[in-house]
Amino acid sequence: xxxxxxxxxxxxxxxxxxxxxxxxxxxxxxxxxxxxxxxxxxxxxxxxxxxxxxxxxxxxxxxxxxxxxxxxxxxxxxxxxxxxxxxxxxxxxxxxxxxxxxxxxxxxxxxxxxxxxxxxxxxxxxxxxxxxxxxxxxxxxxxxxxxxxxxxxxxxxxxxxxxxxxxxxxxxxxxxxxxxxxxxxxxxxxxxxxxxxxxxxxxxxxxxxxxxxxxxxxxxxxxxxxxxxxxxxxxxxxxxxxxxxxxxxxxxxxxxxxxxxxxxxxxxxxxxxxxxxxxxxxxxxxxxxxxxxxxxxxxxxxxxxxxxxxxxxxxxxxxxxxxxxxxxxxxxxxxxxxxxxxxxxxxxxxxxxxxxxxxxxxxxxxxxxxxxxxxxxxxxxxxxxxxxxxxxxxxxxxxxxxxxxxxxxxxxxxxxxxxxxxxxxxxxxxx
Numbered sequence: 076x077x078x079x080x081x082x083x084x085x086x087x088x089x090x091x092x093x094x095x096x097x098x099x100x101x102x103x104x105x106x107x108x109x110x111x112x113x114x115x116x117x118x119x120x121x122x123x124x125x126x127x128x129x130x131x132x133x134x135x136x137x138x139x140x141x142x143x144x145x146x147x148x149x150x151x152x153x154x155x156x157x158x159x160x161x162x163x164x165x166x167x168x169x170x171x172x173x174x175x176x177x178x179x180x181x182x183x184x185x186x187x188x189x190x191x192x193x194x195x196x197x198x199x200x201x202x203x204x205x206x207x208x209x210x211x212x213x214x215x216x217x218x219x220x221x222x223x224x225x226x227x228x229x230x231x232x233x234x235x236x237x238x239x240x241x242x243x244x245x246x247x248x249x250x251x252x253x254x255x256x257x258x259x260x261x262x263x264x265x266x267x268x269x270x271x272x273x274x275x276x277x278x279x280x281x282x283x284x285x286x287x288x289x290x291x292x293x294x295x296x297x298x299x300x301x302x303x304x305x306x307x308x309x310x311x312x313x314x315x316x317x318x319x320x321x322x323x324x325x326x327x328x329x330x331x332x333x334x335x336x337x338x339x340x341x342x343x344x345x346x347x348x349x350x351x352x353x354x355x356x357x358x359x360x361x362x363x364x365x366x367x368x369x370x371x372x373x374x375x376x377x378x379x380x381x382x383x384x385x386x387x388x389x390x391x392x393x394x395x396x397x398x399x400x401x402x403x404x405x406x407x408x409x410x411x412x413x414x415x416x417x418x419x420x421x422x423x424x425x426x427x428x429x430x431x432x433x434x435x436x437x438x439x440x441x442x443x444x445x446x447x448x449x450x451x452x453x454x455x456x457x458x459x460x461x462x463x464x465x466x467x468x469x470x471x472x473x474x475x476x477x478x479x480x481x482x483x484x485x486x487x488x489x490x491x492x493x494x495x496x497x498x499x500x501x502x503x504x505x506x
Contacts (some may be wrong), residue, residue, distance in 0.1 A: 076340065076413065076415050078395065078413075078414050078415060078416070078417060079415065079416055079417075080391050080392070080395075080417055080418065081416055081417075081418060082141060082142055082259070082416070082418040083336075083338045083370075083374070083376070083415075083416040083418070084141055084142070084145070084257060084258055084259035084260075085141060085259050086416075087257060087259060087260065088257070088259045088260045088263050089263075090134065090135065090136065090141075090259070090263050091135065091263055091266055091267055092134070092278070093135075093266075093270070093276045093277070093278055095278075095279070096277075097302075097303065098128065098277060098280070098300065098302060098303045098304070098305045099126075099128060099275065099305055100305060100306065101290070101305060101306040101307065102126045102127060102128045102275075102305060102306075102307050102308075103120075103125045103126045103127065103307065103308050103309065104117075104120050104125050104126070104127045104128075104307060104308065104309045104310075104311060104463055105127075105128050105130060105296070105298055105305065105307035105309070105310050105311070106120075106127060106128070106129045106130065106274075106311045106313065107130050107282050107310065107311070107312045107313065107314055107321075107322075108129075108130075108131065108138075108312065108313040108314040108315070108317070109129050109130075109131035109134075109135040109136065109137075109266060109276060109278070110135075110136060110137075110138055110139065110140035110262065110313060110314075110315060110452065111140045111261075111262060111265065111313075111448060111449060111452035111453050111456065112313030112315065112441050112442075112448075112452040112453075112455060112456040113129055113131075113311070113313035113314075113456065114129065114135070114262065114265040114266050114268075114269045114456065115184070115265060115269075115452070115453045115454075115455075115456025115457050115460070116311050116313060116441075116456035116457065116459055116460040116463075117129045117269040117272075117274035117276075117456075117460075118184075118265065118268050118269040118272050118274065118456075118457075118460075119456065119457045119460035119461065119464075120274070120460045120463060120464060121269060121272035121273040121274040122272045122273075123460070123464045125463075125464065126273075127269075127273070127274040127275065128274070128275050128276075128277060128305065128307070129269065129274055129275065129276045129277065130277050130280045130281075130282050130298070130300060131276065131277065131278050131279070131280060132279070132280065132281035132282070132301075132317075133278070133279065134278045134279070135262060135263070135266040135276065135278060136258075136259060136262035136263065136266070138314075138315065138316065138317045138420065138421065139315060139316055139317075139334075139420045139421060139422060139423075139448060140258060140262040140448075140452070141258055141259040141262055142258075142336070142418060142419070142420030143258050143334075143420060143448065143449060144258075144336060144356070144366055144367075144368060144376060144378050145255055145256050145257055145258045145261075145368070145376075145449065146199065146253070146255060146356040146358075146366065146368065146449060147177075147178055147181055147194075147253060147254035147255060147256055147356075147449045147450045148178075148199055148250075148253045148356065148447050148449075148450060149174050149175055149177075149178060149199070149225075149250050149252050149253050149450075150171070150174050150250070150447070151170065151171075151174055151429065151430070151445075151447060151451075152428045152429075152445040152446060152447060153428055153429065154211075154215060155167065155171065155215060155218050155219055155222070155223070156214065156215070156218055158170060158171075159218075159222075161427075162475065164222060166471055166475075167222070168222060168223060169469065169471035170471045170472070171219070171222075171223045171225070172223065173454070173469075173470070173471055173472070174447075174450075174451070175225065175252060176454065177450035177451050177453065177454040178196075178252055178253065178254055178450055180450070180453055180454045180457060181194070181254070181256070181261075181449065181450050181453050181454075182194060182196075182254065184265065184268070184453065185256075185261070185264070188264060188265075188267075188268040188271075189264075190260070190261060190264030190265065190268070191260060191264070192256045192257045192258075192260035192261040192264055193255070193256055193257045193260065193371050194254055194255075194256040194261075195254060195255055195256070195354075196251070196252065196253070196254045197253070197254060197255050197353065197354050197355055197356065198249055198250055198251035198252065198253050198254075198353070198355050198356070199249070199250050199253035199355055199356040199357070199358070200230070200238050200239065200247050200248070200249050200353075200355040200356070200357045200358075201247060201248045201357075201358055201359070201360060202235075202239065202241075202244040202246075202247045202357060202358075202359050202360065203244055203245040203246050203247065203248075203359075203360050204243075204244065204245070204359050204360050204361050205245060205360070206245045208245065208360040209232075209245040209246040209247075212229055212246065212247075212248040213229060215227070215248070216228075216229055216248065225250075225252075227248055227249065227250050228248070228249045228251075229246065229247075229248055230246055230247040230248065230249060231246050232244070232245055232246045235247055237352060237353075238351075238352065238353060238355065239350070239351060239352075239355075239357060240349040240350045240351070240352070240406065240408065241350075241405050241406055243404065243405060244359070249355070253356055254356075255354070255356050255368060256449070257370075257371070258449060261449075265453075277300075277302065279301070279302070280300050280301060280302045281300060281301040282298055282299070282300050282321050283299050283300060283301060283321060284298070284299040284321065285297075285298055285299075285310060285321060285322070285438065286299075287437070288306060290306050293308065294308075295307055295308045295309075296308075296309075296310050296438075298310070309439060309463050310438045310439065311438075311439040311440070311441075311459060311460070311463060312325060312438055312439065312440040312441075312442075313440070313441055313442075313452070313456060314442070315329075315421075315422075315423040315442055315444065315448065315452070316329070316331040316332070316420075316421035316422050316423040317331070317421060318331075318423065318442060318487075319487075320487065322435075322438065322440070323487065324435055324436055325435055325438075325440055325442065326487035327479050327480070327485055327486060327487055328425060328426070328431070328442075328443075328477055328478075328479050329423050329424070329425060329442055329443065329487075330423070330424045330425070330426065330485075330489050331421045331422070331423065331424075331489060332380065332421065332422045332423075332424050332489075333380070333390060333394075333419055333420070333421060333422075334378060334379070334380060334419065334420055334421070334422050334446070335378060335379065335380075335390070335391065335394035335395075335397075335398060335417065335418070335419045335420075336376060336377065336378035336398070336416075336417070336418055336419070336420075337376075337377050337378070337394075337395055337398045337399060337402065337414045337416065337417045338370065338374045338375065338376045338377070338414070338415060338416045339374050339375045339377075339402075339409060339412045339413060339414055339415065340374065340412060340413040340414075340415050341372055341373050341374055342369075342373045342374065342375060342409075342412065343373075344373065346408060347369055347373040347375075349408065350369065350375060350406055350408065350409075351368065351369050354368070354369050355368070356368050363379070363380055364379060364380070365377065365378070365379040365398075365401055365402075365405065366378050366379065366446075367402070367405070374415075375402065375406070375409060375412070377398055377401065377402040377405075378398070379397075379398060379401060390419060391417055391418065391419050392417075394417065394419060395414060395417040398417070399414050422444070422445065422446055422448070423442050423443055423444060423445070423448075424443065424445045425442070425443035425445070425477065425478070426478045426479060426480060427476070427477075427478050428443075428445050429443060429445075429472070429475065430442075430443045430444055430445070430447075430451050430455065430472045431443045431472055431475065431477045432455050432458070432459055432470060432472045432473050433473040433474060433477075439459055439462070439463055440459075441455035441456065441458075441459050441472075455470075455472070458470040
């Protein structure tokens, strides 16, 4: 089979489509974006009795929600010691506890809604690219056990073959709480669950303008879309790496970064067991990292920041070869394995590499998942829905400082990404 520039996950599911119909004149909450964040919020709000419209510029799960590696991970992008230095012990404890609850949140939704998406608590493995990185694992494990009462396991290099069939790493660290799933199947099931709860989903409906407008004495918003206008009491934005000019203040806070994935042909069972004996979600310790896993069908899925810019035809083709060489470096056993699929997607990074949620200019939002979006996006959609409904959930990512670019030198177009890529490669070299 020749390599296809196509998302492998979409070959495993028939995505639901929603009948094109006129927009309602008004709703209580308009959700922008039909990915994990928006659909999770819509499901929660509809279950609470709100009239909800989900407005999606493309089709459900079109962005990162169907294009990611399907890794449902604990923790955050930044290490715990760095988080403590930034936020102090108490707030970091709440953040870390929330990161553990995100996995439970996904699992509960999958179970309650009967979503067939191959969810499994297989755990994740972080592998050390240098001895210095491995030495740092011991400090992390000690801090996490002491401060957060959560147990991780160090895997020395001499025992690493029990976890991964690669000789190049200096050791690893396992968190058994993390999970894996098929993201396309999950986002499809999440959309159907939101619809069953009563939310209306409008695909191919791009929001073009958001304006304040009162109606019958009630404050609210008029949303102009590619398919007409509607009025809503509240707006919730869950557009992540595809955040655009319709919310310019939020766009200036988010850096869209490309991430690319290849998948191999189906591998023999013996080779698959050798590569990943425990079928963990695996990623390495670099800034310019690789992440990889076996799919349920014994394909090796291998991803990374092969190019920092969001996906284009040329960047996808170039990334296929970069990732193939990276995969062979990790797994020489795959030198002759055919790569059958390659695709790209866009992640959302805040300037401080943290998740953020709350209100900006009166509009609710949740963004900034930095590659941990399957779990955190689902969780933030649920928590922000509870906030919109008038509840007071514990959400430690609301109200933390949300920095923009230094000196304001960013308008939403990431001109600096090539320099950022070089900087992170330099950090990996010297670290």
